Amino acid sequence: MKTLMKPFDLSQLSKAHEVRFAGSEGMEEQLPWPQFTVADLNFFYGRQQALKNINLIVPNKRVTAFIGPSGCGKTTLLRTFNRMNETIPGTRVEGSIRLAEKDLFSVPATTLRRVVGMVFQKPTPFPKSIFDNVAYGLHLEHRLRRTEIADKVEQSLRRAALWDEVKDKLNQSANGISGGQQQRLCIARALAVDPEVLLLDEPCSALDPISTAKIEDLLFELKKFCTIIIVTHNMLQAARVADYVGFFLSGELIELNRSKQIFQNPEKQETQDYITGRFG
């Protein structure tokens, strides 16, 4: 276990941005400032432990992908970042997570979730119009004028690369557009409140390849102003979109490294086995 933690030695977490990734001989690079700093994280569903002693940092304004077989805890970890797991009765979390410099658990959950947005596996359009879906988060807290809201909705839809497809039917029900459009609508909805982080939980698993490609292209644009964490079953997708990849197995973080490193020269045998399709 100790060696697993080597790249993210706890003694160095305070200056985690200086932590270097191991295993990249001669081309060690400095990490961007950490968005999340996770230390000794354990998570329980009742008595069942879903995350075991997780230590990692998630770099700022990069795409980090979590991969691993079903039930390995990657989604659980993702949902810990916006404290979504708290809505499930009987769950318990130990350890610490820092969002930039702040303790994640000291911030009210509703405030945290405006900073850390989330998009789910299946599109979840609200039974409202397309416009009202995107404006939903804006109505919650801000007292904005109509024109400001309209501008924000347009900006968010453009960022989600959906504006051109829906600009003529903003008042129609969000249930009437295709699944891929609905998922981009959910991304636009999350972007409307200007989050610092966007969590994506297998966002393309219910979509066709064309919609998937659109969302992947989108991520390259979004990471300019957003930290992105994506959980995916699709290793090709992780290889395509991610700057950093974390491999999880049975609730443990096996390896976290630059995407290239993971897919070309992983440190751990388990990672090697998984990416070559020997299990999972």
Place this chain on the structure above:
Amino acid sequence: MIVSRSSSNSPSYPPRSRKIINYIMLSLTGLCTLLVVSVLLTILVYLLWNGVHALNLNFFTKLPAPVGQSGGGVSNAIIGTLKLLALASAIGVPIGLLGGIYLSEFAGGWSAFTVRYTTDLLNGVPSVVMGIFVYTLVVLPMHHFSTLAGGIALGIMMIPIALRSTEDFLRAVPRSLREGGLALGASKSETIFTIVIPAAIYGIITGIMLDVARVAGETAPLLFTAFGNQFNSPGWLQPTASLPVVIYNYAISPYDEWHQQAWAAGFVLLSGLLVVSIIARLILARGKKLSHG
């Protein structure tokens, strides 16, 4: 039957017996469906057949005629029933609605069990017992029967179904929608009132309409509370006529004309309920269409 796993590539068809059983079951289910529909149709036609002579404009606009005189109507009972239902809804709907929201969204474990259990028991209380209960609670202290007492009795009877149907429709809203709201930083109650309830609103309205239709035909509780009235009942504190009680009184009377009017009143009541329930179904269908594109 097990389909043979012979090595030949020819497709295997189900044996004859399976087809026959299929036909028999299909016929049986079809027959039972037909039976249910025909019972309703028979009742409607029978009511219309027997009451058609009494169905005219006077029936809807005139007060009851004294015994021996022809003509007259049941306008007081129609108005009385509408007033009773309005009052019952004013009592039953808010309590049922809010209770349903609590049960579906907030209650956990012990309290949910208690509320659900008592609601189901309340639903099972015989309507005549409900009549006696409200008689003791409202009529005795006031010393006379009233629209108020009848409305309270029907209102209490509405609560269990309004509550459980609201709960059911709210619970049917997928968890993903709630998480979608929470993930945007909405609080639990914001999510409930701006996402979950709007998503279920058509179902909730339908459930309440059917609930109103159900208590509209209740007779026993009204005998002890609203009693009856040969004239229009002014305000809310006087005894009032109502369609179910008029049917009951006229049907057990010895006069042919009253019998006919009882049939007609039955037809009017049943048609009203049919219309309400058809509208309710249409609303639900519209809601489904809206939420599924």
